Amino acid sequence: MNFLLALLSPVLVYVANQASGKVTVIDAATDSVVAVVDFTTLGFSAHPKPHHIVVEPDGSYWYVSLVGDNAVVKLDRSNHVVAKAETVTPGLLAIDPRSDLLYATRSMSAVSAPARIAVINRRSMTVAEVEVLVPRPHGLAVAPDGQHAYVASLGANQIAVYDAKRERVGIVDVPGSDTSQVMVQLAVSPDGRTLVATAQLIGKLLVFDLADPAKPNLVQKVATGDWPWLVTFTPDGAEVWVPNQRSNDVTVIDAKR
Numbered sequence: 001m002n003f004l005l006a007l008l009s010p011v012l013v014y015v016a017n018q019a020s021g022k023v024t025v026i027d028a029a030t031d032s033v034v035a036v037v038d039f040t041t042l043g044f045s046a047h048p049k050p051h052h053i054v055v056e057p058d059g060s061y062w063y064v065s066l067v068g069d070n071a072v073v074k075l076d077r078s079n080h081v082v083a084k085a086e087t088v089t090p091g092l093l094a095i096d097p098r099s100d101l102l103y104a105t106r107s108m109s110a111v112s113a114p115a116r117i118a119v120i121n122r123r124s125m126t127v128a129e130v131e132v133l134v135p136r137p138h139g140l141a142v143a144p145d146g147q148h149a150y151v152a153s154l155g156a157n158q159i160a161v162y163d164a165k166r167e168r169v170g171i172v173d174v175p176g177s178d179t180s181q182v183m184v185q186l187a188v189s190p191d192g193r194t195l196v197a198t199a200q201l202i203g204k205l206l207v208f209d210l211a212d213p214a215k216p217n218l219v220q221k222v223a224t225g226d227w228p229w230l231v232t233f234t235p236d237g238a239e240v241w242v243p244n245q246r247s248n249d250v251t252v253i254d255a256k257r
Helices: none
Strands: 012-017 022-027 032-038 052-056 061-066 071-076 081-086 092-096 101-106 114-123 127-131 137-142 147-155 160-163 167-173 183-188 193-198 204-210 216-224 237-246 247-254
Touching: 012 061, 022 052, 032 247, 052 092, 061 092, 071 092, 092 137, 101 137, 114 137, 137 193, 147 183
Parallel strands: 137 183
Antiparallel strands: 012 022, 022 032, 052 061, 061 071, 071 081, 092 101, 101 114, 114 127, 137 147, 147 160, 160 167, 183 193, 193 204, 204 216, 237 247
16 A cells, blocks of 8 residues: 655545555545545456555646556546556656656566666656666655656666666665665655665665765665565655564654764
């Protein structure tokens, strides 16, 4: 499940229920369900598998990756389908707040996924496929200034850094064992100075310094629960929240220490 808040009033929480093919929309103020979006009734397949959701900064539109239908779908605040972009087994999504770009990586279920990400124009929903040169690209974060997108590999200890202005990709090797640490997700601090990655198999949060945004430098490993999954900074950048799938808890880390 993926939780994300939109900024319009009321504040809405969108929950992707992959198994049922539905997205539940919750009013955050009242903790009440205000809508259930069933993609099987909107012209999609019997198993669309909604996976990850992102929302426009102003809350006007939201986007969901449908793993089962090889599509990223754009919906308005009334939950009407506006458009869709076709791309193979889309996984995680990230919006560039400084441009019209939406990034999509590949689902964890896509074992033989192409070493590419989808770069989608949010206005036209046209797709450009970008080679990122790392196997099984999954974890994803965009810098606050929109200059770089970071893509973590599930199959190797590598992060691809996409320079959005120059349209170039660089590869950063992440120190670790000979086998993949399985970096599930990434997040960049609000000030753009720090990148973090959840390393599932070793139960650690990897902390990278972004003094050079094109070359994340691993500076610290912080213990989490078992199988750290998604990760996010609080809006003020003071804390990092890490849900742990196997231990069924959340690790809260002081980001200022």
